[in-house]
Amino acid sequence: MQGNFPFSQFLKSGNSINNFDHLSNIPVSTPTNNQELIGDFDVEEIEMMNQEIHKVLQNSVTTQKYTAFFEGSFNLKTINQGTAIFTVPTQFIKSMVEKNLPQISESIFSILGKQYQIDISVEGTADQQTAPIEPPKARSAAEVSFKLDLEPKKEDLLSKVESKYIDHINPEHTGILIDPVKKFTNFVVGPSNNMAYAAALAIAKHPGKAGKYPSLYIHSNSGLGKTHLLHAIANGAKENYPHFIICLITARDFMREMIDAIKAEQLHEFRKKYSEKVDILMIDDVHELKGREGTQREFFHIFNELYNKGKQLIFTSDKTPQEINGLEERIRTRLQWGLVVDIQKPDFETRTAIIKTKADELDLFLSDDIINLIACNVKNSIRELEGSLIKLSAYTDIMKVDIDIEMVKDVLALKEHEDERKVTLEIVAKTTSHHFRIPIADLKSKSRTKDIANARFIAMYLSRKIVGATHEEIGKFYGGRDHSSVVHAEQKITKQLSSDSQLSRDVMTIENSL
Structure with missing residues (x-):
């Protein structure tokens, strides 16, 4: 190995974010017969540096991005005369990796203590310079034939689908330009x-x-x-x-x-x-x-x-x-x-409305059973909901397939929720009782005190919304009340939800518990 590897520099550098003391044991000497020299370093050293660079990259880019484009795909091949040469398997992955050149450069600097030029080559193409090229033998024009494979590989297509999803879930931009698309109307x-x-x-x-x-x-x-x-x-x-x-x-x-x-x-x-x-x-x-x-x-x-x-x-x-x-x-x-x-997590109805709105924007037709499947599975983030639809849209466009429920389950890794517990009037009453610390007996009683009446109205409202029970069934459950009392409770809560933030939080908390 050549004697210009800056061990002393990077081992003392304050910029190094990991402990690389073990690298100092690498001998600085001429390679032996069983050490193959590629560029400035031998194979063993290049492999060790590659591993350390990946450790830094894992902390520099998102997990999704690292898994999709770096792990197992992005490898240091050699360092030669101030240039670090990496290889990737496809042109698409190369284009995605190149979006993260600052992070790559920083990872190299943290390991080696100096800046290097970065060259990224696609394996098996003319720009890959890691192996000597034998001069071609002379052949006649009749012997020469070309095979041009323009058909993209399935792995490339799936990576493209994944990249659209990742870019939406983890938007990367410095500064904010006002987005004319984001309005109150949508x-x-x-x-x-x-x-x-x-x-x-x-x-x-x-x-x-x-x-x-x-x-x-x-x-x-x-x-x-x-x-x-x-x-x-x-x-x-x-x-x-x-x-x-x-x-x-x-x-x-x-x-x-x-x-x-x-x-x-x-x-x-x-x-x-x-x-x-x-x-x-x-x-x-x-x-x-x-x-x-x-x-x-x-x-x-x-x-x-x-x-x-x-x-x-x-x-x-x-x-x-x-x-x-x-x-x-x-x-x-x-x-x-x-x-x-x-802002709390959206309830089922809001998630359904978001899916329908985004599907219209993407000109994506989804049947009600697909909408319900997505809304039941993706609960925590509107961005994740929209990202799921972007992923579906990209998949259908790139893979040239129609949307059906089995394809949606496969692409989004969703499952049916048939095994979820069935919510009953009793469960709604117990959950509401627990939230307000009011005994179920009081909810069913004739008491009209403000706190008890408010909790009872919410329980009746959720019994209609979630359980789907009739006004008569709910009235009978809550102390044998007339169906008109349940209608009044449902209308009162529905009207107040648009203006009463505390009521909204109470309803959302109980509903999420259910």
Whole structure:
């Protein structure tokens, strides 16, 4: 092996994120007869480096991406004169891997302590330079024949389907451009998100001090529609107030911009941009500011300036302000100055509506049994629901097949839910009783106190919605009441769900338990 391998450099480097002390045992010497030299290193060393690079890559890209495009497909072949040469099995995988060149370069640097040029070759093609090429023997034109295989392999087609799904589930972009497609009109409203939707719509119509909510904080798990609402507000406000300056940015990009301003000695211009020019400031994933003292300090002053001027402030997060560790108390307090609303997981009806809406957008025909199958299986994320339909659409387009329920089960790895327990009137009553800590006997009694009557109305509403029992059956179960009492309960709860956030949360919690 040549003596230019920078062991001392990368073993002392502060940039290395793993422990590679074992590599220092590799002898720096001329290869023996049983060591094959390829480029600057022998085969054993290249294999060891390849393994370490993959360990770093596993932490640098998403699990789905690593499994689909790197694991078993992306391999270091040689390092030669400042160039690290990798191989992949297909042109498609090469194109997907090349989207992650910064992560690949960083992984090499963390292992070897210096930058290398990166070359990615498709195995078996002319650009693969790892093996010596024998000069071709002279042949006559009559002896020469060409076989051009233009038919794509099934593995390539399936990888393409998977990549469309991965790109939707894990969108990768720096900065945020307002998406004109994400509007209030294609946001599916249900009990899980009606308060967030109503507040967002009100802000788009009357932002800032002219409206009810000069500061809005929306929190939920990932993929439940927070970012869609941000874009919908931006599009609505842009239509109603075309002269407004709207800034939609992630907390991470806000931080990067501030750091760049400090490096360029333009911090004053950074502050001025936000505090003097912006009419509506929307920061996505504000929890990313945790532990960033300098960024929090600038954010604090910008928040105060905009709030005092009556500008509109909107934030989203996967946590409530109280749950974000590493956040200054003065910032935590300000995030709670305005309206704080949450978005819960969508119920079955909302999931069904989302599937139908997305299927229409994709021009995808799905029968009711397929819609129900998907809605029963994919429960936790709207993004995952939409991703499932994108995957189905890509599969039918690329594989040239029609959609049927068996194909959907196979492609999306779904199963029938025939083994799920049957929800009965008794189960609804017990679950409602447990949630409100009210004995079932009180729900069935003649008592009309507010708490008991409210719990009884919810139990009756869910008995109609989930169990599908008749008004007469429900009335008989709850103390022999007339069917008109059940009709009244159902109508009352249905009407209040659109405006009462606490009622919505109670109904959603009980329904998810069922």
